Amino acid sequence: MIKFENVCFSYENGTQILKDLSFEISEGETVGLIGCNGAGKSTLMKVLLGLLPHEGIVKVSDLELNKNNLEEIRRKLGFVLQDSDNQMFMPTVYEDMMFGPLNYGHTKEEAEARVDEVLEQLNLTYLKHKYNHKISGGEKRMAAIATILTMRPKVILMDEPSTALDPENRRRVINAINDLNITKIIASHDLDMILDTCDRVILMHDGKIIADGKTEDILRDEKLLEANHMELPFKLQGLREFI
Amino acid sequence: MSKGTNKASNALNELRDMDELANGDSPIHRLHPLVKFLVTIAYIYFVVSFSKYDITGLFIMLIYPVLIFSIANIKVSTCFYKLRLVLPLVLMVGIFNPIFEGRAGVVSMITLMMKGTFSLMASFIMVATTPIDGLCAALRKIHVPSILVTLLLLTYRYIGVLVREVAIMTDAYKLRAPKQKGIAINAWGSFLGQLLLRSMDKASELYNSMQLRAFKGEFFYASQRGLNCLDVIYLVACIGGFVAARFINLTETLGGLFV
Numbered sequence: 001m002i003k004f005e006n007v008c009f010s011y012e013n014g015t016q017i018l019k020d021l022s023f024e025i026s027e028g029e030t031v032g033l034i035g036c037n038g039a040g041k042s043t044l045m046k047v048l049l050g051l052l053p054h055e056g057i058v059k060v061s062d063l064e065l066n067k068n069n070l071e072e073i074r075r076k077l078g079f080v081l082q083d084s085d086n087q088m089f090m091p092t093v094y095e096d097m098m099f100g101p102l103n104y105g106h107t108k109e110e111a112e113a114r115v116d117e118v119l120e121q122l123n124l125t126y127l128k129h130k131y132n133h134k135i136s137g138g139e140k141r142m143a144a145i146a147t148i149l150t151m152r153p154k155v156i157l158m159d160e161p162s163t164a165l166d167p168e169n170r171r172r173v174i175n176a177i178n179d180l181n182i183t184k185i186i187a188s189h190d191l192d193m194i195l196d197t198c199d200r201v202i203l204m205h206d207g208k209i210i211a212d213g214k215t216e217d218i219l220r221d222e223k224l225l226e227a228n229h230m231e232l233p234f235k236l237q238g239l240r241e242f243i
Numbered sequence: 244m245s246k247g248t249n250k251a252s253n254a255l256n257e258l259r260d261m262d263e264l265a266n267g268d269s270p271i272h273r274l275h276p277l278v279k280f281l282v283t284i285a286y287i288y289f290v291v292s293f294s295k296y297d298i299t300g301l302f303i304m305l306i307y308p309v310l311i312f313s314i315a316n317i318k319v320s321t322c323f324y325k326l327r328l329v330l331p332l333v334l335m336v337g338i339f340n341p342i343f344e345g346r347a348g349v350v351s352m353i354t355l356m357m358k359g360t361f362s363l364m365a366s367f368i369m370v371a372t373t374p375i376d377g378l379c380a381a382l383r384k385i386h387v388p389s390i391l392v393t394l395l396l397l398t399y400r401y402i403g404v405l406v407r408e409v410a411i412m413t414d415a416y417k418l419r420a421p422k423q424k425g426i427a428i429n430a431w432g433s434f435l436g437q438l439l440l441r442s443m444d445k446a447s448e449l450y451n452s453m454q455l456r457a458f459k460g461e462f463f464y465a466s467q468r469g470l471n472c473l474d475v476i477y478l479v480a481c482i483g484g485f486v487a488a489r490f491i492n493l494t495e496t497l498g499g500l501f502v
Contacts, residue, residue, distance in 0.1 A: 051451055071457070079455050085407075086448035089400055091262045091374065100456035102463035131266075133259055151456065 001027040001155065001183050002048065007056035009047055017043045018054070019207040025183060027154075032198035032215060033187040036229040039204040041187035042082070045157050048185075049079055061154070075104070078153030082160040084144040088132040093124075093143045096132065100151040111150070118149045122176055138169025145176060155183040162190045191233035195219055203228060249417065251410035257325065258403055264317065265374045271315035275474040276377035277384050282481045283369040287362045289485040295351040301358065303488045307481070308364040315372050322367045333359035375399050380464035389461050396462060404449065405442045412438060 002025040009018040018040050025031050033041040046052045048060070050070045058065040060073045081087045090096040094115060101111035119125045127135060127143055135143065141161065148156060161177070162170045170193065177184060177197045188194055194201060194215065201218040203211040205228045211218050218224065222232050231237075265272075271279075286307055293301045312319050323330065337355030340348035369378070379392045412434065416426055426434055487493065 049455060051454075074455055074457070077455075079452075081448065081452055083448070086445060087452045089449050089452065090376075091266065095376070099453075099458075099463075103457035103459070131259070131263065147456075 001025055001029075001061060002185075003057070003059040004048075005057040005059075007047065007054050007058055009043055009052055009054050017207050018047065021056075021207075021209055023202060023209060023212055025155075025185065027183055028181070029200055030177075030184040030186070030198045032194035032201040033185060033204060034189070034191065034194060034201055034218075034230065035204035035210075036189075038206075039228075040207040041204055042159055043207075044204070045079065045159060045185065045187060048157065049077055050074065075151075076154040078148035078151055078156045080141075080144050080148055080156065080158040080161060082163065084137070084140040087144045087147065088140060091131055093127045093130050093132060093135070093146070096143070097147050097150045100147065104151065114150045114152070118146050121149070121179075122146055136169075138165050138172065141165060141169065141173055142176065145173070149180075153182065155185065156180065157185045157187075159187050160189070161186060162188060162193045189230075191219055191225075191230065192235050195233050195235060203230075205229075249410060249413045251406050251413050255403065255406045255410055258406065261325070261370065262374065264321070264371045265377075267316070267372070269315045269372070270473075271311055271368075271372045274372075274477055275381075275468070275470050276373045277381035278470065278474045278478045279369050279373050280378065280381045280385075282478060283365050285482050285485055286365045289489045290358050290361045290365075292489065293354070293358070295354050296347065298350060298354055298357070299494045300488070300492065301354060301361075303493045304361055304485075306488075307484070308361065308368060311368050311372075315368065317368070317371055322364055322371070325371075326363055326367060329363060330360065333363060376462065376464045379462060383462075383464075393460060393462060400449070401442070401446055404445045405438070408438055408442045408445065412441070 004021050004023050007018055007021045008016065010016045021044065033044065035041055043052065047054045048058060048065070050065055050073065054065075060076055063069045063073055065073055088096050090099060097115045097118065098108075098111050101114050102108070106114070115128070116125075119128055122142055122145065124139075124142055124146055127139055127146075130139075132140065132143070145156075145158075145161075158177070161173050165173060170190075174193055174196050177186070184197070186194065186197060198215045201211070201213065201215045202209055203218055203224070210228055211221075211224060219233055220236060225232060286304070290301070290304050293304075309319075312322070334356050336359050337352040340352040340355070342348065344351060373381075375396060379396045382392045382395070383389065413426065416430070416434070417423075420427070
């Protein structure tokens with residue numbers, strides 16, 4: 001589904017952020033991108049979305065990411081931004097959710113049917129006509145996910161989906177992620193959430209992939225995590241004796 | 244937010260209040276945005292076209308805003324409160340007329356003030372009963388270039404982003420300078436620089452988010468619909484009324500009925 005072959009990204013001043021990344025993600029997989037601040041997780045996502053230029057080959061569903069394929073590739077990808085305020089730029093949840101489908105040329109009726117379907121799927125029908133500035137942080141995060149799902153992407157990318165959420169809303173987001181039957185890529189520092197949602201983890205440090213494997217294997221490897229400025233998930237810290 | 248918050252937060256709340264007002268539900272809110280836009284333009288045109296000494300004729304034109312305020316359930320006081328910064332400027336128009344024209348100048352000054360105030364009230368009615376994307380859709384319908392309409396919409400959204408950043412930064416500043424009134428002059432340079440960088444950052448994130456949802460420079464407005472019978476009746480009735488008020492001396496005719 002997604003293929004990175006020797007992908008690099010550098011800023012104009014020469015600072016290299018992504019260094020020779022190669023990996024593949026199959027359809028239906030849920031992959032966690034972990035790593036300390038500045039490891040390159042968000043940059044990797046932006047490269048995949050075509051928001052940043054890159055060297056090397058990036059493929060989505062066998063289509064190579066370039067100017068000609070950009071529109072078709074973006075149609076397959078949905079990106080949930082870290083700050084929902086940046087994502088929800090229309091006055092109401094409804095208008096925000098309609099934005100994507102209408103831009104893709106769907107009629108108002110079709111777009112509205114999608115909005116209703118997604119709101120029902122996420123149990124958010126009550127938010128439909130609410131103003132974005134009047135809903136809570138947790139509701140806004142769920143609404144941001146909903147705006148992306150109305151476009152029916154094949155892959156959903158989420159940048160820190162659990163930041164600044166209380167435990168109940170965090171659990172709500174985790175459940176929503178687990179209920180989605182599409183390919184998911186989640187960049188997060190919340191290793192407990194990664195443990196709850198992902199089958200596979202890619203550990204990054206300084207723009208390179210340090211480890212790529214099963215979630216359980218990587219998140220239980222205390223030495224590996226510590227060497228990359230991370231800690232065991234809280235859930236596993238109490239179970240040290242069993243690791 | 245309460246009155247205790249900073250001025251930027253209050254400004255942001257006022258912007259949001261306008262959005263809420265525009266999304267209200269009344270027969271006026273339900274009218275097609277294009278009709279409201281055309282009626283407003285026509286109203287302003289007819290108000291401005293009155294002779295500068297025709298106070299009585301102009302008074303009749305007050306019926307439109309008063310009537311619409313009442314049907315749209317908007318308090319007149321809300322209108323004057325929201326226009327409090329612009330109204331004094333409008334009222335200053337013609338302030339020198341009495342000096343140049345003597346007694347007739349007083350009349351022309353009052354007429355000019357009335358024209359300005361009425362025009363502002365009509366514009367307020369349009370903005371307070373029509374969401375911004377509805378207005379933009381109306382502008383596109385009369386073939387205003389897409390780039391201008393998108394620019395208008397994005398500027399409106401950007402103001403919100405900018406004001407929100409100002410609110411956050413002023414709060415952060417005040418918390419570390421509790422005894423100061425406002426922001427010290429020597430901090431203005433870095434404050435404005437940071438504000439520009441932060442708001443540009445936010446704006447570019449917003450733009451990314453729009454691009455990723457297939458935005459190609461043309462807005463497709465969710466609230467768009469076709470004209471219906473009521474819209475046409477409203478348009479014809481309003482413009483008919485304005486023409487009558489402008490060309491028939493309604494005050495004299497109405498007065499003649501009772502005297």
